[in-house]
Each structure stands twice: as structure tokens, then as C-alpha cells.
Amino acid sequence: MISRDWFHDIQLPRLLVIDEEHQRHEFRVLDERIEDIPAARIGYQGIVLKVCDKNSDFPYAAKICPRSQYDASRTPTDEARLGAILGKADGLFCLPRFYGLVTLTSGAAGSESQYVCIITDWVEGKTLLTYLEEYPDEITPEWVCQVAVDLYRAVYFLAKNKLSHEDLHTKNVMLQDDNPDLLPKDGSGEKIRLIVVDTGSVTMASSASVIDFVAYIKILVEMYNAAIRNRRALKSAPGFVTKFREFIEKLVDDDESRCFGGDRYKELHRMCERLTSVRRSRVFQPFDAISAEHLASDTLLLQLFNEKFPWYSTVMSKAPTALAGPRGCGKSMFFRYLAAKTHLSPGGDSRKLESIPFLGVYIGCSSDLQNNLLWLTREAGMAERKANEIVTFFSLILLRELFKTLAAIQDSDFAAQLYGVTQSSIDDLISYCHNFLPESIETPRLDGISRARHYANRVDKLRVTLGIAMLHDDRPPIILPETFIGEVTNQLQQLCEPLMSRPIAFLLDDYTRQRIGVGVQRILNKVVWERKPSHLFKISSEKFGFDPDTIDGVKNDSEREFMFVDAGSYAIDRINHSNNVQFIRSLVDLRLEAANWKGRVDTLIGVSEFKSDIDMARFIRTQTKGAKNYYNGIDVIARLWSGDVSSILHIVREIFVEGDVGADYNEPIAKKTQHNAITRVSRSFVERVQTYHPYGDSLAHILQSYGGFVRDVLRAGAYERKTDNPRRLIQIEFSLRHEDDVFALLKEAGLRLYKREDADLIARELLRRSVFVERSDSSAKESPAFRTIRWQLRRVYLPNFGAALERHSYLDIKNIEEFVSLLYEPSKFLEHKRIGHGVRKHGTSDMFDGEE
Incomplete structure (x- = not known):
């Protein structure tokens, strides 16, 4: 029976009097009515009153309970003995001070009864x-x-x-x-x-x-x-x-x-x-989490990370960077690797941080921004109206992740010394943040919990409150200036001297318009590209996913504000074949090792019998009958790579599945098995293109037509001049003046020739979806006033058509009219080009019977 059942009609006295053996103690009762006593002070054995000493006004807690609840034989001496023992417990117990009987009056009957009263210190808290x-x-x-x-x-x-x-x-x-x-x-x-x-x-x-x-x-x-x-x-x-x-x-x-x-x-x-x-306890399989977004464990990410990324040293620099590339090219894994928190996780090596010239702070836009801000772009003008709230929301995310990183650094003696982070510097930084944020956001925390981590959680609570206010169109709880993060990082740099030479780098992953919308991106660009020596941003995005303009109409110039890196272009332009083989071998072997599998690439996959791609091209040209098994070996798989790491892992996974390769398998996988798996995966990638939105049908038509053209020229077209080498035309080239924009020219030509206004959009989708990979421009043979754009068919599509895998020579697009014809009438245009390259008869039917 709870206390109210026996206490509800007791009159609260103004004074409690306790008579111990030789001493009287008097306490004023501070509670006025029983009905107002909080439920937290009403228990199963008694009720707690707030009282104070009559003479000193010092507050105490007085527990009142029926005499039946306590041992009547207990004396003040017994209580003193218990108090002495509990007093040695490092403040874990509230000590009893006085113990005795009090007389209280019942309001209904007017009768008096005695109750046990125990006086302890008053504890301020919850x-x-x-x-x-x-x-x-x-x-x-x-x-x-x-x-x-x-x-x-x-x-x-x-x-x-x-x-x-x-x-x-x-x-x-x-x-x-x-x-x-x-x-x-x-x-x-x-x-x-x-x-x-x-x-x-x-x-x-x-x-x-x-x-x-x-x-x-x-x-x-x-x-x-x-x-x-x-x-x-x-x-x-x-x-x-x-x-x-x-x-x-x-x-x-x-x-x-x-x-x-x-x-x-x-x-x-x-x-x-x-x-x-701690992560979920389950055995890692070599091809789990092909995408870094699905790789929850930082420890596992460090095990799988391959330092042979072609753009490793470029993006590792202290320059602001925009890294663009197709999904699955390794951008997310690379950004997470650069983050200090990743190396400070259990299983990480904090000494690796010494080789990273900045303090990396990772932010994933897909998790932190997409669901919270993308809705603002659905109504015209909404993002612009809420620009201040968007900047504040973003700034709170950055601040939260900065403090989480500082908390992780505190836990490592090496990292704390490397970056100069101390408890005093964190305390001072929080005090500085109070100039912008209300002090009330930092609630009391339990002793033993990191202040930096606790503050990060409270900042995130403020972010959630702001997000709800934005959603309901309520008044925001706080507005921060666009310069806020710059002010905070500058202050942190002053507090931690090593950060003068190791600035904070915010690693903004998947900062693409498909995730957050162009309107939001232009608002955030003012924060992202603010010039401050104390911090910098590195962003990753899809091809054409990053708009450098700001809400004010100011365009951030890639030559001045940031360095632009195209992952696909780097993979093709700046790496030779032997380096590609080394990268892919390491990529797969790291996964096999992490999963404790016996086999390795050299044993399981081996190398191709063809010493070069031209050798394989000659074989494909001459082989008209018999089993096809030329797509095999790690060197062939490496040639399929156009910067898209996930597609290579997909291929190897299917080879292992078809070859029934398990943890204890350590024998060569049959060439036929490898060939079948590679062509099947290639076919699935080709078929997937038609599902893309927008322009999936157009992209698929272009891909099927161009892939068939590459195959037919290889197998039946004219040889390269004065050689017996088949032509491998997996690249198109088009020359234009330096000042001209190819997309503007395509838009104009499409409207003029076909009465359509989307030629430029189709061309952009070809690159954004990596049907073609854009290489860096080259000098044009026509004139120094011209440049040549070079688009290479994504190599993973080529086995579907039975083609060789490397480029030698190219299809020359002679004018913008030809280029737009390739986009709108690819079958017709490429049939003409077949004839020009010596193909007398188009031997393989196209899946498209007519033009669009």
C-alpha cells in the first residue's frame, strides 16, 4: 500500500520535533499541502518532506513512515554507526543525520499518532x-x-x-x-x-x-x-x-x-x-558492403582501405577539393578514411593520423541533410525563404561532428598531443560557443562522461528542435551567422596550436543536388567555400551533382576557390595498366584477408593468357567458332575498371559465386567460369541503363547502338593502317573552340535540326550515369584555338558486346550536327560510320528497330 493511503488525511505540521536520547531537533516544514508534494517523493514505505533546521535554515529531507515499517529496537547509536560506514563510500549515499519519532495529527478524527522520522541531507536534483x-x-x-x-x-x-x-x-x-x-x-x-x-x-x-x-x-x-x-x-x-x-x-x-x-x-x-x-557480431564475407555506405564498422573499413586510389595524393592535400565521380567509385570510403574518428576507433592506429595533413571531420549528406532539407526544394522559393534556418541547421551538424571528433581525440594520448587538444581547450571552446548558442543547451552530465561528447549530443538536440520548427513553419529557436563555423574553427586553432599547421577539414560526402537540391546547395555554398585559414571543405558528389553558384548569384571558380577532381577521368588518364592490376588485386585481397579466406587473387583468378588487350582483340577477331572464354584473369578484370570500384567487386563476387568459391577454396577458377560471370554482369549493367530516370530509353538506345558499333568494327572493320590490329573505338572525340560549351552547342543543334530542346540534357545524363566517362580535354589537331573533348564508353559494358577493353584510336565526331545525330538517331548515325570503317555488312541485329 502506497503512502497516500495512510497519509492523505494527515495534517502537515509547521514544525517537526524529534526527540533523540538526550537532544531535541526542530525543523520547519517547507511543503504547504500534501496535494502539492511531487509523486517522486511518495514511496511505498513513506513520504518525504522538504524541511529546514529551525535555527540554521539548512535544508534537509524528512522521511515520514509508519512505525511498523522500521525496527523499533534501532537507536541513534545504531544510526550513527550506519552513517559512519556509509560516509566512507565516496559520496554515493545520502547520509542519515537524525532518527526518531514525531507526533502527527489526523485531520478527520483529530487523533494523534506517532511516526518514524528520518532526517537526511536534502539532495538537489532529479x-x-x-x-x-x-x-x-x-x-x-x-x-x-x-x-x-x-x-x-x-x-x-x-x-x-x-x-x-x-x-x-x-x-x-x-x-x-x-x-x-x-x-x-x-x-x-x-x-x-x-x-x-x-x-x-x-x-x-x-x-x-x-x-x-x-x-x-x-x-x-x-x-x-x-x-x-x-x-x-x-x-x-x-x-x-x-x-x-x-x-x-x-x-x-x-x-x-x-x-x-x-x-x-x-x-x-x-x-x-x-x-x-561494438558492432553487430556476424562474420564478414568478402563482398559484404560493396558500397561504403553499408560498411558500418570503421575497423573493417580500415582493413579494406586501399591506398592505391589514383587520386589519393591529390585529394589528401590541404586544398579545398570537389571530388566528382560515379556511385561506387570509392569516394565515401576515401572520405571516411580521412576522418580522424575512423582512425581513433577500436582497431584503428592513431599514428596513421600523422600522415594526414589536416584534422578530418566526416559528414554524410545522405544521412544528415537529405531527409532533413530536401523537402525544402519541393516548393518554389521555400529554400530561399528559410535560408537562415538552413545555414543554422547545417552549422549545428558541423559543430556536432567537430565536438564528436574532439571527444575521440581526447581518448587517445597520441592524437591529443598531435592536435594539441586538452580538456581546457574544449572547455574554452564551449565557453566561446556560448557567445552564439544558449548556455542552457548544455545540461548537467554524469561524472565520467566526456564533456565534448555530451555537448555534441546537446547541440544535436538543438538541431532536432530547429528541424521541427522549420517543418511546422514555427519561429526558429536560434539563428547562426554564415561565418559561425569559421569563427569556431578560428577559436579552436588559437586554443590548439598544432591546428595552425593541421587545419580542420570538413569532409562533406555525397554533397550532390540529388541529395539536397540545388536551392539548398547554393545556400550552403556560402558556408562551404568561405575562405578561412582555420578550416577547409572537401566535398564529394556525382558528376554534375555540384553547383558552385551561391544564393547571391556569386559563382565559385574551381580554379580559385577549390580544386576539382574527376574520379573517372583520373582512373583512365593517370594510371597505367600495371598500376590498375595492382590496385584491383589489392582491393580484392584485402577483403579476402579480412574475411579470413584462404585464397588470394593470384591463385583463384590468375592472369589472362593474353599479354595485352591487342592480343585479345586479335583473338576475338579471328575466333568465329568454339567456346568463348577470353574474359578471364586479373589483368582483364583490371581493364574493365573505369574508376567504378563497386562494379569490379560485383564482377569478382559473381565469379566466386559461379565458381562455388568458399573460405577454404584455394584452387584456380576455370576460365570459362570467369568469362561467363563477367559477361553476365556486363549484360546486367547494360540492361539496367534503360531503367534510369530521366532519359533511360535514350541512354539505352545510344549504349546498344554504340556497343554494337564497337563490336562490329573490331570484328569486321578495316585494320589500323599498316598493321593487323583491329580497331578498338571505345572513345568518341569532338573538337571545339576553347570558349565554346559543348552542351550549349548541342542544345542549339537539337532545336535547329530536330525541334527538340533536350540534347544537352541527354548528353549530361550519359556522363552523370557513367554510360560514357569524360576524360580530360586534349589539344586539338585542328588548331591551338581548339580543344578536344574525349568521352570513353564505360568499360564494364564491353563484355556484353564481345569487344576488347582498351582504347586505341577513336570515333571522330566531325561537327555538332553529327554529335546531335548520335544522341537522337544513334542506329542510323553509327550505321553510316560502320561503312566508313570498312564494315560491309552489319552482322548483328540491334535491339531497336527504329529511331526515336
Whole structure:
């Protein structure tokens, strides 16, 4: 029966008088009405009043309960002895001060009765139950772990001293606020600490109390259930759900003799230290997570990372960079590798950070911006109207990730020294942020939780509040200037001297218009390309996914504001074949090693019998009958690479599937098996093009027509002059003046010749979707006033057509009229070009019977 059932008609006295053996204590009651006493102060055995000493006004808590609830034989001497023992527990318990009987009057009958009264210190704070019920966003895995550790220490102390609390539950566990009159240690911000209250119920026990043991488990269960409802916080500790539950289950299975053993505490402490980096326990397979977005483990990413990316050293520089390329080319993996947090994860090597010339802070646009900001572009003018809120939202994301990175650095002595990060520098930076953000966002935190990490979580809470306000068109809780991040990084650089030579680099992954919209991108560009020596941005995007203009109409020049790197162009232009082979071999072997598979590329896949692509081209030309198995070997697979890492992994995965390769397999895979898998994957890539939006039908028509043209010229066209080498025309070239824009010329020609206005859009989609890969321009043979654009068919499509895989010579597009004909009437245009290249009879039918 709860307290209200026996206490509801008791009159609250103005004065409580306790008579101990030789001393009287008088306390003024500060509560005015029973109805106003918070539920957190009403328990199963009593009710807690707030009182103060009559003479000193010092606040105390007075627990009133029926005499039947307490041992009548207990004396003040017994209470003093208990208080002395509990006083040695490093402040984990609220100590009983006075113990005695008080006389209270019933309001209905007017009768007087005696009740037990226990006076303890008044604890300013909230009960654990209040946190669980009213502050759900505070209940993070890290918070639960810290409470679990501190509470374990308290109950273990009771057990070791043969004491039993007897009434341990979430109302009797308080999280005490710092004394506002006491400056925090090292200026490290306001904290809260766990303290067990209602210690008047503590009794002597002959052995460790099973009651307390069971009560502790119940509290863990309540905290666990509250934490798993906080979905957003769980993302930072994906191992919490499994590992913490397993720990609770172990406690449930323990027998009484193991209640609160030191070993269990060590296990709990170790688990909590490692929890934020624990990943789902499942065996990695070599071709799991082909895309870096699906690679949750930083440890695994470091194992799989291949430093032989063709653009590795270029993007690694301290220059602002825009890295463009097709999906699956490795941009996300590379950006995550450059982030300091990745190397500071368990399994990482912090010393690797010394080779990265900046402090990398990773932000994934697909997770942080797309769902939160893309909706603003659906209504004309909406993004522009909310430009200030968008900048603020983005700035809070950057600030959150910066503080998360600083928290990770603090945990590593090497990294802290490398970047000059100290607790004082973090404290000073937070104080500086208070010039822009309300101090109230930083709530008290449990002792043992990093202030930087706690502040990051509170910044994110403010971001969520801002996002909700934007969605409901409410007044934003805060607006930050566009220069905010520059001011913060400049201040951090002043506080941490090594950052003068290692500026902060925000790694903005997938910053593409398809993710966030052009309107939002132009607003954010003012932040992204702000010139500040203290920080820089590196962005990755799809081809044509990045618009350098700003909302004010200012165009950011790639030659001045940032360095532009085309991943596809780099893969084709700047790497020779032997380097490609080395890269692909390393790419696959790293995955096989991480999965503990026996086989390696050299044993399983081997090398082709053709020493070069021209040898294979001659063989394809002369082979008219018999089994086809020329697409095999790591050197052939390397020739299929146009910068798209994921497609190569897809090919190797299918080779392994078709060859029934498993963890213990270490024999050569048959050439026929490799050939069949490669052609099947190539065919699937070709068929996929027709599903693209927009212009999928047009792109597929161009691809089928051009692939068939390349095949026919190789097999039946004229040889290269004075050789027996078949022509390999996988590249088109077109010359134009330096000042001309090919897309503008195509748009004009399409309108003039076909009365259509989308020739430029189709051409852009060919490149954006990597049907063709744009190489860097070359000098034109016509005149120094001209340049030549070069588009190469993505090589992974070529096995579908039975073609060779490297370029030698090219299809010359002689004028813009021919170019637009290739886009609108590819079959007709390329039939004419077949004849020009000596193909007398078009031997293979096209899947398209007519033109568009």
C-alpha cells in the first residue's frame, strides 16, 4: 500500500520535533499541502518532506513512515554507526543525520499518532525515475552505462559491508546537480552525480543481500528499455542493444554466491568502455558492403582501405577539393578514411593520423541533410525563404561532428598531443560557443562522461528542435551567422596550436543536388567555400551533382576557390595498366584477408593468357567458332575498371559465386567460369541503363547502338593502317573552340535540326550515369584555338558486346550536327560510320528497330 493511503488525511505540521536520547531537533516544514508534494517523493514505505533546521535554515529531507515499517529496537547509536560506514563510500549515499519519532495529527478524527522520522541531507536534483519518464532524450547508451557502473559501486559497497538497502528502486536513486556556488573543476562544465537516497532503510545483514541484487537488475532493465526507445542515440552505439542485454541476462543467471562480485564489475566496466564501438557480431564475407555506405564498422573499413586510389595524393592535400565521380567509385570510403574518428576507433592506429595533413571531420549528406532539407526544394522559393534556418541547421551538424571528433581525440594520448587538444581547450571552446548558442543547451552530465561528447549530443538536440520548427513553419529557436563555423574553427586553432599547421577539414560526402537540391546547395555554398585559414571543405558528389553558384548569384571558380577532381577521368588518364592490376588485386585481397579466406587473387583468378588487350582483340577477331572464354584473369578484370570500384567487386563476387568459391577454396577458377560471370554482369549493367530516370530509353538506345558499333568494327572493320590490329573505338572525340560549351552547342543543334530542346540534357545524363566517362580535354589537331573533348564508353559494358577493353584510336565526331545525330538517331548515325570503317555488312541485329 502506497503512502497516500495512510497519509492523505494527515495534517502537515509547521514544525517537526524529534526527540533523540538526550537532544531535541526542530525543523520547519517547507511543503504547504500534501496535494502539492511531487509523486517522486511518495514511496511505498513513506513520504518525504522538504524541511529546514529551525535555527540554521539548512535544508534537509524528512522521511515520514509508519512505525511498523522500521525496527523499533534501532537507536541513534545504531544510526550513527550506519552513517559512519556509509560516509566512507565516496559520496554515493545520502547520509542519515537524525532518527526518531514525531507526533502527527489526523485531520478527520483529530487523533494523534506517532511516526518514524528520518532526517537526511536534502539532495538537489532529479530521481532516476524522473529522468526515465520525463527526459527520454538524455537516456543514451553512454548515460545508461555510467549510471550502471556507479550504481554497481554503491550496491557492491553495501554487500561488502554486510548492509542491505531493502528499498532500492528508481525513486531512491538521485542524480544530484552540482552546487551552483561551487566552481566546476577545471572549468569543465556542470555535472550531475549519482547518489542513493532513503538510507534510513539500510539494515545490517549477515551476507550480501539478494534483495538489493534483484533490485539492481530491475533498474538496469528499466534503463535499458528507456534507452532502446531513443533510436537516434542508439546510432552512436549499435552494440548496446545486444551487449547490455547479454550482461543483464548474465546477472539473472548468477547464483547468490556471485552476487556483486568484483569480476562482474570489471566485466561491466570493460563492456561500457568499449560499447560505443561494438558492432553487430556476424562474420564478414568478402563482398559484404560493396558500397561504403553499408560498411558500418570503421575497423573493417580500415582493413579494406586501399591506398592505391589514383587520386589519393591529390585529394589528401590541404586544398579545398570537389571530388566528382560515379556511385561506387570509392569516394565515401576515401572520405571516411580521412576522418580522424575512423582512425581513433577500436582497431584503428592513431599514428596513421600523422600522415594526414589536416584534422578530418566526416559528414554524410545522405544521412544528415537529405531527409532533413530536401523537402525544402519541393516548393518554389521555400529554400530561399528559410535560408537562415538552413545555414543554422547545417552549422549545428558541423559543430556536432567537430565536438564528436574532439571527444575521440581526447581518448587517445597520441592524437591529443598531435592536435594539441586538452580538456581546457574544449572547455574554452564551449565557453566561446556560448557567445552564439544558449548556455542552457548544455545540461548537467554524469561524472565520467566526456564533456565534448555530451555537448555534441546537446547541440544535436538543438538541431532536432530547429528541424521541427522549420517543418511546422514555427519561429526558429536560434539563428547562426554564415561565418559561425569559421569563427569556431578560428577559436579552436588559437586554443590548439598544432591546428595552425593541421587545419580542420570538413569532409562533406555525397554533397550532390540529388541529395539536397540545388536551392539548398547554393545556400550552403556560402558556408562551404568561405575562405578561412582555420578550416577547409572537401566535398564529394556525382558528376554534375555540384553547383558552385551561391544564393547571391556569386559563382565559385574551381580554379580559385577549390580544386576539382574527376574520379573517372583520373582512373583512365593517370594510371597505367600495371598500376590498375595492382590496385584491383589489392582491393580484392584485402577483403579476402579480412574475411579470413584462404585464397588470394593470384591463385583463384590468375592472369589472362593474353599479354595485352591487342592480343585479345586479335583473338576475338579471328575466333568465329568454339567456346568463348577470353574474359578471364586479373589483368582483364583490371581493364574493365573505369574508376567504378563497386562494379569490379560485383564482377569478382559473381565469379566466386559461379565458381562455388568458399573460405577454404584455394584452387584456380576455370576460365570459362570467369568469362561467363563477367559477361553476365556486363549484360546486367547494360540492361539496367534503360531503367534510369530521366532519359533511360535514350541512354539505352545510344549504349546498344554504340556497343554494337564497337563490336562490329573490331570484328569486321578495316585494320589500323599498316598493321593487323583491329580497331578498338571505345572513345568518341569532338573538337571545339576553347570558349565554346559543348552542351550549349548541342542544345542549339537539337532545336535547329530536330525541334527538340533536350540534347544537352541527354548528353549530361550519359556522363552523370557513367554510360560514357569524360576524360580530360586534349589539344586539338585542328588548331591551338581548339580543344578536344574525349568521352570513353564505360568499360564494364564491353563484355556484353564481345569487344576488347582498351582504347586505341577513336570515333571522330566531325561537327555538332553529327554529335546531335548520335544522341537522337544513334542506329542510323553509327550505321553510316560502320561503312566508313570498312564494315560491309552489319552482322548483328540491334535491339531497336527504329529511331526515336
